[in-house]
Amino acid sequence: MNKFKFFSVALLALGSSAFAQDIASAKKAIDAEQYEKAKSxxxxxxxxxxxNGRAAFLLGKVYLKQxxxxxxxxxxxxxxxAKEGGVFNYIGLGQIDLDKGNEQAAQFNxxxxxxxxxxxxxxxxxYIGQAYTNSDKPNYKKAIEVLNxxxxxxxxxxxxxxxxxxxxTGDKxxxxxxxxxxxAFDxxxxxxxxxxxxxxxxxNAKAFNEAKNALEEVAKANPSYGPVYRELAETYFGWSTFDKANSAEYKKKALENYEKYMSLTDYSLSSKxxxxxxxYVTKEFDALEKETEELKKSGNVDPKVLLFSGYIAYEKGNYQMAIADLEKYVAxxxxxPFARAFMYLGxxxxxxxxxxxxxxxxxxxxxxxxFDASIENFKKAAEIDKTQLIELSDLGKSLFEKKMYVEAAAVCEVALLNTESKNKLYDNFFLGYSLYFNNYDKDAKDMSVEELQKADKAFENVATASPTTQDAHLYRARVNSLLTDPLAAEQMAKSYEEYTKVVTTKGPETVxxxxxxxxxxxNNLAKYFGKTDKVKASxxxxxxxxxxxxxxxALTLKNALK
Structure with missing residues (x-):
């Protein structure tokens, strides 16, 4: 009986040891980004x-990474x-809740x-700290709080x-x-x-030479560790965008290191x-097109293949194909949801x-x-990432230059959803311009009061942020001259007067x-004051x-004021 107990305990210990070794191997594969090996x-x-539920938890984490x-x-x-370690899976479910923006459900898990x-x-x-960090909607401060x-x-x-x-790192x-x-390394x-x-x-600090040296030191000590080559690839690519003299060489090294990374991880769909x-980031569009075409032929097409196929179709000018693939992806x-997908679709x-x-x-x-569908897609992009709207500034300007004022205004309005945009004044200007020119030559009954009020606000935004921008005052005055209410007439006078002050201050050459x-x-100021203050009007x-x-x-007004 004692011998039986001894062998039972020994077998249990042996099984536990084997389990721990297998889990350790899986964790090592995950860290090395060999996800297919880890899943196996x-x-x-x-x-x-x-x-034991730990393996299921780690498997779920790998799927989330993919x-x-x-x-x-x-x-x-x-x-x-699972009876043992099953509770860890609540953390995985919690991360899925975080990805969906359901913080209350995540906290429950x-x-x-x-x-x-x-x-x-x-x-x-x-693991909870990692969930907050790795979520699609990360909360780095909460992660730090839990990890502490x-x-x-x-x-x-x-x-x-x-x-x-x-x-x-996420919290900067x-x-x-x-x-x-x-x-951690110590x-x-x-x-x-x-x-x-x-x-x-x-x-990340753009100290590319120092980063390259540090990463190469890691690669030299650990030549089979794949992720370091991906980081080297990204370092060289970042460097190539700053050092134009060596850009081609650094971009080549970036691609070489990324291929090295692929060879040390796997050539699974997720790694591809x-x-x-x-x-895509490095603008290797020919290689990207070849990759998407090969994966499309394989039959089992991951939605992200459609995403990249749509991107590349747009870059190559095949807009029908871009729309078809991107509509399939977003559906x-x-x-x-990627803001870029909706931007390319629009x-x-x-x-x-x-x-x-x-x-x-x-x-x-x-x-x-x-056109209306494109505007809706730009708005959807803005809901995900407003910074993507920066590209609409040039589009709005180009439409304005083609005298497509309604369309230019619609694009500029969406661009202004990004309130932190560096092009904010520029977009306000072209919004105001477009709405003004869409109305200035129409009969009074056909003018849109709503559009003119929007134009007034757009020019006000420019004038407030940049008071010395003379045309903001001029066009605000012109917009208000088309409106009929007394307040508009008063604003017209104020804006014309401000325009003359700004131009005069800039000197005789500007005048x-x-x-x-x-x-x-x-002349317009003389007309405005003609009924109330003839001296000022004169x-x-x-x-x-x-x-x-x-x-x-001016001569007609002079005679009228005598």
Whole structure:
């Protein structure tokens, strides 16, 4: 009986040891971004040791890294059934909730995961911190808060420290990030990524030469560690955009290092999709086109292949194909919404919305359905990432120059949804211009009061932010001259007067260059004050005639004021 107990305990210990080794191998593969290898190991563990939920949790995390949220959820739900370590899967479900923006549901799942923790336990805190950092909607400060709970229990835990480094990096606290990565490597010098991330921080700070040296040192010591070559690739590419003299050489090295990264990870679909990201960023459109065509032929097309196929079709001028692929992508259930996808879709629709008129001097013919659809897609892009709207500034200006004022105004209005845009004044100007020129030559009954009021606001925005921009005052005055209410007339006078002050302050040369506009301003001011203050009105007429003694309007006003 004692022998039986001895062998039972020995077998149990042996099984536990094998399980731990397999889990360690899976974690090593995940860290090396060998995701297919990691999934194979984890699926084998789940098959042989279904009672332990850790493997299911790690498998779900791999799926999340590959943006396969449905597969991740299945893994986590299955893992919850396990007797040992099943609670970790609540953390995975919590990250999915964070991705969807449901913080309350995420917190409920995190509470479930931590409910039975002992005082010395920290692993749940580490994984929850990682969930906040790695979510599609990250909360770095919350990650730091949770990870500091783990650090309070064990100040030298390497997993805690490296996770803190990631959270501080996301929070743009480079000093704390560097210290955390350094301390993580001091605690466990087998953590290659902790050493690598110190070089990544240098890359993020655009210290490219120092980053290259640091990363090459890691690669020399760990030549089979794939991620370091990806970071080297990104470093060289970033460097190529700053150092124009060596741009071609650095871009070549970037692509070489990325190929090295691929060879050390895997050539699975998910890794090919990662490479496609890099090919797109580096504008290697021919290589990207070849990759998308090959994957399309394989039959089992990942939605992201359609995304890149749409991107490349737009860049190559195949707008029909771009629309077809991007519409398929955005309509795919659970496809990750990218602002860029909606921007390319809108831009492609814009390209096909206009047909040249038979007479070259006429405005293009507008396909209203395509144009309106493009505006809606730009708005959808803005809901995800307003910074993408920067490209609309040039589009709005080009439409204005073609005298397509309605369309130019619609584009500029969307561009202004990005309130932090560096082109904000520029977009306001062309919005105001477009709305003014769409109305100034119409009969009063056909003018749009709403459009003119929008134009007034646009020019007011420019004048407020840049008071010395003279045309903002001039066009605000012109807009208000088309409106009929007394307040508009008052604003017209104020704006014309401000225009004359700004131009005069800039000196005689500026006055001479803008002589006709100055005469216009003085004449309109004379008309405005003619009924209430003839002395002031006469002063404005005198100023107009000083600039142009033969101006007919000024002479008529002079006679009327006698």
């Amino acid at each position: 190991i984890l699926k084998s563990i789940i098959k042989t040791t279904p009672e 943006n396969a949220q449905d597969s991740a959820k299945i893994a986590f739900l299955n893992g919850l059934e 995190f509470d479930q995961a931590t409910a039975g923790m002992r005082k010395k336990d920290i692993e749940q805190f580490v 709970k783990a650090k309070a229990v064990n100040i030298n835990d390497a997993a805690t420290l490296i996770s803190l480094g990631d959270a501080y 606290n480079q000093n704390e990030a560097y210290a955390s990565y350094r301390n 605690a466990d010098n087998t953590l290659v990524r902790a050493k690598m991330q110190q070089g990544v921080l240098l890359k 999709l990662r490479r496609m990201d890099f090919l 795919t259930p659970n496809a990750r 831009l492609s629709q814009q390209k096909l919305a206009f047909t040249p008129a038979a007479n070259p001097n006429d405005k293009p013919v507008v396909d209203r359905a395509k 001479e260059k803008n002589k006709a506009k100055m005469v216009e301003a003085y 002063e404005f007429v005198t100023k107009a005639l000083a600039l142009d003694p033969a101006d007919a309007d």
